[in-house]
Amino acid sequence: MAPMEVDRADGRTSNQLRPLSCTRNVLHRAHGSARWSQGDTIVLAAVFGPKAGTKKEENPEKASIEVIWKPKTGLIGKVEKEYEMILKRTLQSVCLLTIHPNTTTSVIVQVVGDDGALLPCAINASCAALADAGIPLKYLAVAICCGLTGSRSVILDPTKIEEKKILAFAYLVFPNSPISVLPKGSLTEDSEPIEAGIITSVTHGAMPVVDYFNCLDRGYAACAKISEFLRRSMESQAPSDLTKTT
Amino acid sequence: MAAATSTPFGGGDTGGGGLAAGEMEVEAYRRLFPLAFYERHLRDSVRPDARPLHRARDTSIALGPVAFSDGSALVKIGDTTMLAAIKLEVMTPATDAPDEGSLAIEFYMPPICSPTVRPGRPAEVAPVISKQLSDTIISSQMINLKELSLVSGKASWMAYLDIYCLNADGALFDAALLSAIAAFSHLQIPLVSLNDDGKVITVSEELLEGKPSVELVNKEKRKLSLQRIPFSLTCLLHGKYILADPTAEEESVMETFVTVVLDSLGQLVSIYKPGGAVLAHRSTVKECIRLTKQRIDELKNILAESASAMEVA
Numbered sequence: 001m002a003p004m005e006v007d008r009a010d011g012r013t014s015n016q017l018r019p020l021s022c023t024r025n026v027l028h029r030a031h032g033s034a035r036w037s038q039g040d041t042i043v044l045a046a047v048f049g050p051k052a053g054t055k056k057e058e059n060p061e062k063a064s065i066e067v068i069w070k071p072k073t074g075l076i077g078k079v080e081k082e083y084e085m086i087l088k089r090t091l092q093s094v095c096l097l098t099i100h101p102n103t104t105t106s107v108i109v110q111v112v113g114d115d116g117a118l119l120p121c122a123i124n125a126s127c128a129a130l131a132d133a134g135i136p137l138k139y140l141a142v143a144i145c146c147g148l149t150g151s152r153s154v155i156l157d158p159t160k161i162e163e164k165k166i167l168a169f170a171y172l173v174f175p176n177s178p179i180s181v182l183p184k185g186s187l188t189e190d191s192e193p194i195e196a197g198i199i200t201s202v203t204h205g206a207m208p209v210v211d212y213f214n215c216l217d218r219g220y221a222a223c224a225k226i227s228e229f230l231r232r233s234m235e236s237q238a239p240s241d242l243t244k245t246t
Numbered sequence: 247m248a249a250a251t252s253t254p255f256g257g258g259d260t261g262g263g264g265l266a267a268g269e270m271e272v273e274a275y276r277r278l279f280p281l282a283f284y285e286r287h288l289r290d291s292v293r294p295d296a297r298p299l300h301r302a303r304d305t306s307i308a309l310g311p312v313a314f315s316d317g318s319a320l321v322k323i324g325d326t327t328m329l330a331a332i333k334l335e336v337m338t339p340a341t342d343a344p345d346e347g348s349l350a351i352e353f354y355m356p357p358i359c360s361p362t363v364r365p366g367r368p369a370e371v372a373p374v375i376s377k378q379l380s381d382t383i384i385s386s387q388m389i390n391l392k393e394l395s396l397v398s399g400k401a402s403w404m405a406y407l408d409i410y411c412l413n414a415d416g417a418l419f420d421a422a423l424l425s426a427i428a429a430f431s432h433l434q435i436p437l438v439s440l441n442d443d444g445k446v447i448t449v450s451e452e453l454l455e456g457k458p459s460v461e462l463v464n465k466e467k468r469k470l471s472l473q474r475i476p477f478s479l480t481c482l483l484h485g486k487y488i489l490a491d492p493t494a495e496e497e498s499v500m501e502t503f504v505t506v507v508l509d510s511l512g513q514l515v516s517i518y519k520p521g522g523a524v525l526a527h528r529s530t531v532k533e534c535i536r537l538t539k540q541r542i543d544e545l546k547n548i549l550a551e552s553a554s555a556m557e558v559a
Contacts, residue, residue: 057362078373085374089521093502168385170517175525197525201504205385206474206513209535213528 005030014155017144017222022124022233024132030108032133036125038157040049040115045125047133049105062097064104069122083109083119090123090173090200096136105135114162115144119171119202124226131234140176140230141199142223145169146215148207154218168205170212172219175199176227196220280499288487290435293496300537302479302491303417305545307424309432316434321425323553324493325415332407332433335417336447337424339395339402345404349392351380353409353422360414360494375419378518379409382507383426386476393470396438403435417480419505424545427475431553435468463520474509477545478516479538481506483524490537504531504536510546 008014018039027033030046037043050063058064067088091107107129109122120143126142147158147169153225155162163169175197198216207215276283276294287293297303303324312318315331315554322328339346353376355369363369385387394403407429409422441447482489484500497503502522507515514535519526 039285052467054546071417078377081370081373082377085370086520089501093521093523188293197527198519198531199525200521201517201519201526203514203516204381206387206509206515209514212514212517213531216528 005184008155010159015152015218015222017157017225018159022128022230024128026156028096030129030133032131032135034125034127034128035112036121036128037113038117038121039056039159040113040123041117041241042112043118043125044110044112045120045122045129045130046108046110047105047126047135048108050100050103050134051106052103054102060102061172062101063095063100064097064106065091065095066106067091068106068108068128070108070110072114083122086119086200086202087122087126090128090141092127093199094127094137094139094141094175095130096138099136104120105130105133114160115131116158116163118173119143120145120173123173123200124230128230128234138175140227140246141173141184142176142226142230143171143173143200144222144226145171146218146219146222148211152208154211154215156218156222166205167239168203168207168211170201170203170215170219172198172216172223173200174220174223176230267540280495284484284496284499288484293489295493299487300490300540302541302544303493303536305424305548307428307548309428309552309556316436317429317431319428319432320427321421321428323417323421323424324526325413326417326421327412327507328409328418328421328425329412330407330409330422330429332405332429334435335406336396336401336438337404338400343391344399345395345402346391347404348391349380349383349389349405349407351383351407351409352376353379353411355411355414358413359411363414369414370419375422378419379422379426382423382476382478382516386474386507386509388427388472388475388509389430389470390473405433405442414494416495416497417491420478420480420491423476423478423507427472427477428552429468430472431549432556433470435470436453440445474511474513476509476515477538477542478505478507479534479541480504481534481537483522483526483530485524488530488533488537490541504534506534508535508538508542510542512539 021037022034024034026035027046030048032047033045035042035044054060054064066083068085071080087109107126109126111118123141123143130137131140143155147155147162147166149155149166158169176234192246255451291299293299299349305323308320310318311329312331316334318331353372355363355372357363357365394405396402407426409425411418444476479490480492480493481504482496482500483502483504489496492503502524504526505518509515
């Protein structure tokens with residue numbers, strides 16, 4: 001089925017993302033920080049850690065991650081608690097938890113602007129901040145929001161107005177494609193590359209199963225672009241880290 | 247559930263985490279090396295409670311346990327027990343939706359449900375499940391809010407749905423969603439009429455017999471018509487194994503889970519996979535959707551049986 005072109009309010013095509021920008025090391029007191037923006041959705045993430053000790057419920061044989069989500073306005077409610085839990089579980093699957101057991105790494109997320117696709121923006125910002133802090137990671141996580149319009153075509157990175165109008169949307173998180181050559185065992189039985197697996201998927205609204213898999217395909221293709229952008233922004237800022245005073 | 251007898255475990259295991267020479271009892275092995283204990287079972291495609299990997303636990307639904315509510319249900323999936331109750335109140339509708347009622351859904355995990363929950367230490371997962379439930383019920387459009395309207399612009403119903411977890415033994419979201427649906431299917435909207443001040447008041451059945459002149463506002467619509475009922479199934483992912491309907495012990499050992507919610511028309515309402523060490527490839531997602539479809543057929547039968555049991559009683 002050929003994708004139908006959708007008229008979007010800001011003139012983007014259905015496959016086009018909003019302008020991305022990532023700045024690391026914006027906060028000097030935090031061990032790592034990053035500010036990630038996608039259009040008008042801006043999130044600031046700060047990482048403190050690893051600190052000694054874990055909370056009572058956590059497993060002391062592994063490092064634990066604590067997430068605090070601060071909304072732009074208002075009190076903390078169920079929405080923020082859900083975001084905290086999803087972010088915590090996503091980051092736990094991205095970090096190498098066995099390297100520093102019995103430690104806690106805190107990730108604080110502050111919403112600066114919310115114009116749709118807030119959770120993916122926060123996940124991207126947190127990963128950049130973790131990399132900035134030097135926390136050991138298995139791979140970076142790349143997040144994207146795919147929306148399904150009434151005419152069953154997929155649009156990427158919807159704004160808040162678009163999110164209200166569309167039928168359904170899905171937040172998808174994929175691992176960043178590794179640049180090195182992988183050992184043979186990393187392909188699954190159907191010879192699907194390892195980076196096509198989903199780390200996290202959260203959907204809103206009902207959609208046919210077929211359209212969900214369409215969203216997965218388009219999201220995966222777009223994440224390759226975001227991965228490229230992330231890698232470039234990390235490489236370009238690397239020399240300045242050597243002169244960073246601790 | 248049969249208690250495991252203390253048969254000694256042989257000392258030549260390679261699966262355990264450094265098993266010392268000699269024998270060890272099954273229960274001790276289960277506590278000390280839980281992952282190895284489960285992996286030995288998974289290799290034979292079975293779980294410690296003798297279930298095959300794709301089978302859910304025994305599910306039962308009882309309608310109407312809470313007499314004073316307008317609709318209620320008690321659901322048990324294995325040992326996980328949820329009590330849902332709906333209370334209807336008349337209120338004025340919002341100005342931008344004068345023909346619609348509203349829903350307020352809350353999920354509680356009181357200390358009775360689990361040893362880890364205490365009055366000063368609420369369960370972290372309770373507000374998350376509460377939000378997930380309201381998102382799912384609203385996304386699935388199971389309830390047509392226009393059916394909750396009484397007098398356009400002046401009066402409509404506000405349905406307060408409260409779900410209490412009485413025993414938390416894994417798959418909390420599945421049991422909570424099922425109890426919400428069962429409570430809505432049992433819901434009987436009370437009769438109302440306008441009193442002299444023009445306000446809407448509820449009328450009890452006994453009063454009606456005495457005064458045939460009481461004019462009812464909603465004689466015909468007493469039960470909600472549920473269009474697209476969402477059903478869910480939570481599966482654990484571990485390596486290449488998929489375990490349907492996990493218990494609390496299984497969830498603590500293997501952390502990655504996927505919750506698939508499909509409605510009665512086969513549309514996907516939600517795929518919820520919050521992180522987890524195991525990545526879900528398309529084949530895994532397809533398998534989980536297939537298992538959910540199987541489970542939906544079972545759940546539809548159980549719901550229909552419980553509804554007919556109510557009518558007989």
